[in-house]
Amino acid sequence: MPQHTQAAAGTPLLQVRDLVTTFRTERGKVVAVDHVSFDVAAGETVAIVGESGSGKSVTALSILRLIPNPPGRIEQGEVLFDGRDLLKLDDAAIRAVRGDSIAMIFQEPMSSLNPALTVGMQVGEPVNLHRKVSWARAFERAKELLSKVAIPDAGSRLNSYPHQYSGGMRQRVMIAMALACNPKLIVADEPTTALDVTVQAQILALLKQLTRESSSALILITHDLGVVARYADRVVVMYGGRIVETAPSLDLYARPRHPYTRGLMASIPRLDGDTGSRLVPIEGQPPDLANLPPGCAFAPRCQQATDRCRQERPPLQAVSDRHYKACFLDA
Amino acid sequence: MPDSLTTEAAARAAATDGPLLRVEGLKVHFPVMKGVVIQKQVATVKAVDGVSFTLDRGETLGLVGESGCGKSTTGLAILRMLTPTAGRIVFEGEDIATHDKGRMRKVRRRMQMVYQDPYGSLDPRMKVGDIVGEPLVVHGVAGDRAAYRARIAELIRMVGLLPDMAERYPHEFSGGQRQRIGIARALALNPSLIICDEPVSALDVSIQAQVVNLFMELQERLGLAYLFIAHDLSVVRHISNRIAVMYLGRIVEIATRDQLYREPMHPYTQALMAAVPIPDPALEATRPQQIISGEVPSALRPPPGCRFHPRCPRAMDACRTQDPDLRDRGDGRAVACHLHG
Ligand SMILES: Nc1ncnc2c1ncn2[C@@H]1O[C@H](COP(=O)(O)OP(=O)(O)OP(=O)(O)O)[C@@H](O)[C@H]1O
Ligand SMILES: Nc1ncnc2c1ncn2[C@@H]1O[C@H](COP(=O)(O)OP(=O)(O)OP(=O)(O)O)[C@@H](O)[C@H]1O
Ligand code: SF4
Ligand SMILES: [Mg+2]
Ligand SMILES: [Mg+2]
Numbered sequence: 001m002p003q004h005t006q007a008a009a010g011t012p013l014l015q016v017r018d019l020v021t022t023f024r025t026e027r028g029k030v031v032a033v034d035h036v037s038f039d040v041a042a043g044e045t046v047a048i049v050g051e052s053g054s055g056k057s058v059t060a061l062s063i064l065r066l067i068p069n070p071p072g073r074i075e076q077g078e079v080l081f082d083g084r085d086l087l088k089l090d091d092a093a094i095r096a097v098r099g100d101s102i103a104m105i106f107q108e109p110m111s112s113l114n115p116a117l118t119v120g121m122q123v124g125e126p127v128n129l130h131r132k133v134s135w136a137r138a139f140e141r142a143k144e145l146l147s148k149v150a151i152p153d154a155g156s157r158l159n160s161y162p163h164q165y166s167g168g169m170r171q172r173v174m175i176a177m178a179l180a181c182n183p184k185l186i187v188a189d190e191p192t193t194a195l196d197v198t199v200q201a202q203i204l205a206l207l208k209q210l211t212r213e214s215s216s217a218l219i220l221i222t223h224d225l226g227v228v229a230r231y232a233d234r235v236v237v238m239y240g241g242r243i244v245e246t247a248p249s250l251d252l253y254a255r256p257r258h259p260y261t262r263g264l265m266a267s268i269p270r271l272d273g274d275t276g277s278r279l280v281p282i283e284g285q286p287p288d289l290a291n292l293p294p295g296c297a298f299a300p301r302c303q304q305a306t307d308r309c310r311q312e313r314p315p316l317q318a319v320s321d322r323h324y325k326a327c328f329l330d331a
Numbered sequence: 332m333p334d335s336l337t338t339e340a341a342a343r344a345a346a347t348d349g350p351l352l353r354v355e356g357l358k359v360h361f362p363v364m365k366g367v368v369i370q371k372q373v374a375t376v377k378a379v380d381g382v383s384f385t386l387d388r389g390e391t392l393g394l395v396g397e398s399g400c401g402k403s404t405t406g407l408a409i410l411r412m413l414t415p416t417a418g419r420i421v422f423e424g425e426d427i428a429t430h431d432k433g434r435m436r437k438v439r440r441r442m443q444m445v446y447q448d449p450y451g452s453l454d455p456r457m458k459v460g461d462i463v464g465e466p467l468v469v470h471g472v473a474g475d476r477a478a479y480r481a482r483i484a485e486l487i488r489m490v491g492l493l494p495d496m497a498e499r500y501p502h503e504f505s506g507g508q509r510q511r512i513g514i515a516r517a518l519a520l521n522p523s524l525i526i527c528d529e530p531v532s533a534l535d536v537s538i539q540a541q542v543v544n545l546f547m548e549l550q551e552r553l554g555l556a557y558l559f560i561a562h563d564l565s566v567v568r569h570i571s572n573r574i575a576v577m578y579l580g581r582i583v584e585i586a587t588r589d590q591l592y593r594e595p596m597h598p599y600t601q602a603l604m605a606a607v608p609i610p611d612p613a614l615e616a617t618r619p620q621q622i623i624s625g626e627v628p629s630a631l632r633p634p635p636g637c638r639f640h641p642r643c644p645r646a647m648d649a650c651r652t653q654d655p656d657l658r659d660r661g662d663g664r665a666v667a668c669h670l671h672g
Binding site: 051052150166167168169196197198199200201202205223224225226227228229230231232249250253254263264265267268269270271272273275278279280281282283285286 | 397398505507508535536537538539540541543544547562564565566568569588589592602603604605606607608609610611612613614615620622623624626627
């Protein structure tokens with residue numbers, strides 16, 4: 001099965017430019033997303049990877065302007081979607097975008113589904129809201145969507161409540177809701193982390209197939225480098241709120257250029273890898289965003305760090321066509 | 332590394348022959364009650380329903396399977412933190428399945444647990460040194476103050492932390508460091524078996540490798556045996572000598588690591604392996620994608636016949652009515668499937 005579709009040429013569907021999102025915390029201001037820029041082309045799947053707290057979710061939430069304020073604030077940047085800067089839209093206009101041309105799927109389906117409403121009402125709601133069709137039509141569409149995401153016996157299950165569904169089925173409901181209005185972009189934040197591997201494989205294959213059918217773009221946030229390899233066309237690697245490397249998947253895995261990316265690849269056991277040998281861990285601890293070093297955020301854990309790395313912040317620079325890294329090393 | 336530990340372990344190893352742990356026909360059933368004043372049992376969750384395996388000294392047995400299949404329940408029953416409904420648990424030559432609290436107390440010294448949650452499992456009000464040393468105090472083997480301190484320092488060093496960290500509190504440590512503290516505590520009484528329940532799954536990818544390496548180093552140094560429960564098949568493959576695959580309260584396949592990963596025989600093992608993506612996009616692009624449908628059914632109502640048959644791509648008539656036994660194949664592997672009867 002070909003997993004890696006060619007990205008469409010022309011102007012990207014989404015352009016994130018110089019995004020900065022901060023939070024006020026007891027320990028001072030935290031820059032959760034620090035001058036982040038990347039593009040997503042129509043029909044493309046872009047994965048965002050990085051460790052816990054590296055700013056993946058905050059990046060996604062910033063795109064949809066879902067950052068709680070206070071304590072959070074989008075301080076600067078542009079999010080150009082279909083030619084419009086989403087950060088400049090008024091509240092009504094951004095609400096019209098959410099759930100319509102951009103949809104989001106969260107990790108925890110239970111906390112994003114309303115326990116008091118039937119599944120049919122929740123899947124039908126975006127259709128009713130954005131497409132201004134009758135409830136009867138919206139229910140029809142809900143049924144169609146639920147069968148599309150492989151909910152058995154969709155018609156009679158419309159009137160069930162979320163707690164009557166299993167974890168995997170709830171996640172399929174989330175996908176059905178996301179697809180309700182044929183979005184051009186789906187942002188999926190760890191959509192399968194809480195699920196079993198066999199169910200994870202079902203859900204991701206389904207999501208990928210549905211986005212391919214409607215040529216929607218997909219931003220897939222995950223910490224699983226296997227998932228990235230199976231589903232993503234391009235990868236954005238984040239560390240300490242910054243992008244440290246970005247490249248097409250094939251290129252990134254064949255030639256990782258940033259020491260963090262390299263370290264990550266060396267530290268994970270593979271189902272088909274050598275056994276018996278020691279893994280090569282990345283020594284040290286993940287960075288504390290409230291207390292980042294002045295230079296490269298990875299410098300304290302980097303085997304190759306120089307004085308320059310500790311003092312000066314490396315910019316994201318091209319190493320080859322479509323492959324960028326933020327590191328002073330020439331490697 | 333003082334000699335006392337290794338010699339003690341060696342002496343113990345010589346004391347009994349046979350496997351360190353032999354579990355036979357273990358069942359753990361939970362009653363499902365209904366009613367507020369007068370409680371009535373309305374059903375039974377057969378969380379563990381006839382599990383048998385052995386574990387040798389110094390060996391790691393991986394226990395994998397999807398959520399709710401009974402991995403944690405198996406571990407807790409072996410530690411006797413749950414009472415088995417049936418079966419034998421022979422540990423160091425002694426059947427402990429029906430031991431009372433008093434007799435378990437002595438056994439507990441040689442069998443310890445490391446938990447998944449490095450945040451919830453350490454008492455936030457206790458200093459790290461006291462957390463690590465508590466089992467020594469509880470079992471009355473702390474000795475005098477100097478000996479107690481020295482032992483704590485030794486344990487803390489053994490897991491790669493600095494002895495002066497003993498004076499600090501858990502909240503000052505990262506997830507990976509807390510997991511090291513939990514391991515140091517588990518080592519305090521010189522156990523021969525550690526049951527590790529998802530010990531790295533709460534950790535960042537870049538930190539998991541540190542902890543996996545620590546487990547392997549400690550095993551080499553101390554001759555520990557691990558029952559390593561995890562859902563990450565790549566991690567389990569890396570650390571285990573043998574692996575048992577569970578599905579709905581049963582072991583469906585048990586084999587050496589290489590047997591299992593080179594040639595999984597049970598259709599569920601095959602499905603599980605196929606579902607795990609390999610971090611290599613070039614390889615993934617050509618890898619056949621055999622995705623099975625459905626989810627693990629509830630342990631309240633296991634399907635008749637083979638418990639996997641509703642999801643099995645190769646199910647036959649016999650599978651719908653006859654429950655396949657876990658059959659030993661004579662080469663160190665056992666499979667419960669009519670295809671391999
Ligand atoms: N509501 C909030 N208030 C304060 N700080 C926040 C808030 N939300 C996020 N942050 C901070 O922003 C940083 C980035 O968080 P984010 O949720 O984006 O991480 P992530 O990469 O998605 O991590 P994970 O893999 O754990 O989901 C973190 O350091 C976090 O503490
Ligand atoms: N105390 C209990 N009372 C009733 N049912 C229980 C109890 N503990 C566990 N169960 C049930 O027993 C089954 C096995 O649970 P167990 O926790 O052993 O699964 P597991 O394999 O460890 O799953 P996970 O991967 O999610 O940790 C589940 O169906 C669970 O709901
Ligand atoms: S016994 Fe039958 S249903 Fe069960 S795994 Fe084997 S082939 Fe499949
Ligand atoms: Mg997140
Ligand atoms: Mg468990």
